[in-house]
Amino acid sequence: MFESIIDYLESIHPVQAALYATLFTWFLTALGSSLVFLFKNMSRAALDGMLGFTGGVMVAASFWSLLAPAIAMSSGEGFVKVLPSVVGFLAGSLFLFGLDKVLPHVHINFKEAEGIKSPWQRTTLLVLAITLHNIPEGLAVGVLFGGVAAGVPEASIAGATILAIGIGLQNFPEGIAVSMPLRRMGMSRSRSFLYGQASALVEPIAGVVGALAVSFFTPVLPYALAFAAGAMLFVVVEEVIPETQQDRNTDIASLGFMGGFVVMMSLDVALG
Template sequence: MNLIIFQGLMIPFIGTTLGAACVFLMKEQMSEGLQRALTGFAAGVMVAASVWSLLIPAMEQSAHLGRLAFLPAVGGFWGGTAFMLLLDELIPHLHLDEDQPEGLKSHLAKTTMMVLAVTLHNIPEGMAVGAVYAGLLLGGKSMTVSGAMALSVGIAIQNFPEGTIISMPLRAAGQSKAKAFLSGTGSGAVEPAAALLTILFADLIVPVLPALLGFAAGAMLYVVVEELVPEMSVGAHSNVGVMMFALGFSVMMILDVVFG
């Protein structure tokens, strides 16, 4: 079981690393169309994962509440949304193609704040993976090894374009290929860390696991709506982002059904 959990935690990080490695293969500049497509795909995967791998299991585990089975999931969902809103207001970060940083004022370099922006929205993904494996470890209802692995693989798939999206602009901003690769990879290191921290507190969270699953879903969807959707829709031919969103959603939905 420990090996399965280790693999489940590392698979998403490997996805980020492989995506960041594209900086060694691609030109210094990423086209707007490709960036929009990759962002849309990542958004689609995250939305599907939030629904099938987090919110639905959360309500299934609260079935004993009858018609109020939605309460833990909804409460956790709003908690996750508020948590990401708080981090968004506190941590200095800079979104791609933006000149005005968000969060508290700081004297950090532009490239550092770009990395922090991606790192910030990797936190809920790590928590989502950690919550599912914590439930699996302690025998949570509706939690299966194949279902947990489907979430890990789905997050890894959407982490691949994220790794590319962060490493390529850093290269264009003047960083060496090696440094851009390390920065992109480092932005994903928070995921296994957040997942492991969640698992370490498994004994405490299992009684409130439905709420925690909802929390992770709320945090992930906050990232999608606040950051990814605007980035995939900006400029002409935004239908590219929409179609890739649909593809990402479909891929995650298929993974969850096939492996779940």
């Protein structure tokens, strides 16, 4: 089945393939959010384990799917070869740092709002927090497909598809992480679902933008890959991991992290 998917994606334009791949990652977010129609609540331990899994996938994807190809496709030797990845990585981290300081949002525990002060409801701020996570994820998939469009040897449809699958897997618990707290607050099932799936709508947008940018300006690809990696790791270190340390489920979250890392690493190495 995987080979059939690759054959189909290779038969269409890579930017179109980027759109389909990121629509898939959005769909899995919506699928996770749809569990709100079956359950009103989920144990904090289960949620922390799934968030840990999310962090593990993002860390593994940052290296295996983004930083390693970025370094491989850079010319030169020694520090010259790694320089584009360093610049892109720091730029991605600073970009998310800036968004985190400016964009109003609140985390799953609802304890404290971040960013500039806003009159928006805390439900909206929670959706914005997850949306913040999804920008680098969509961008990461898009720039890989953009590399294919530009004819870069190190970029492949298979690699981009594997990254989309991995991100889609960790988007499933993200959808739950938005919808379940909203449902607990008394919001209706349908509205909780709509808010949850809406948090990932930014991924197809970021994916297409990333693919178009790289396909028109090939030299930016290693920088763009490292940019996405830096942004994703900033999210993991600044938000995902601290979120799993709020209660007494740190061991469960750690095991989830290890599981997510192994799953993403295995997908990338075995199928890529």
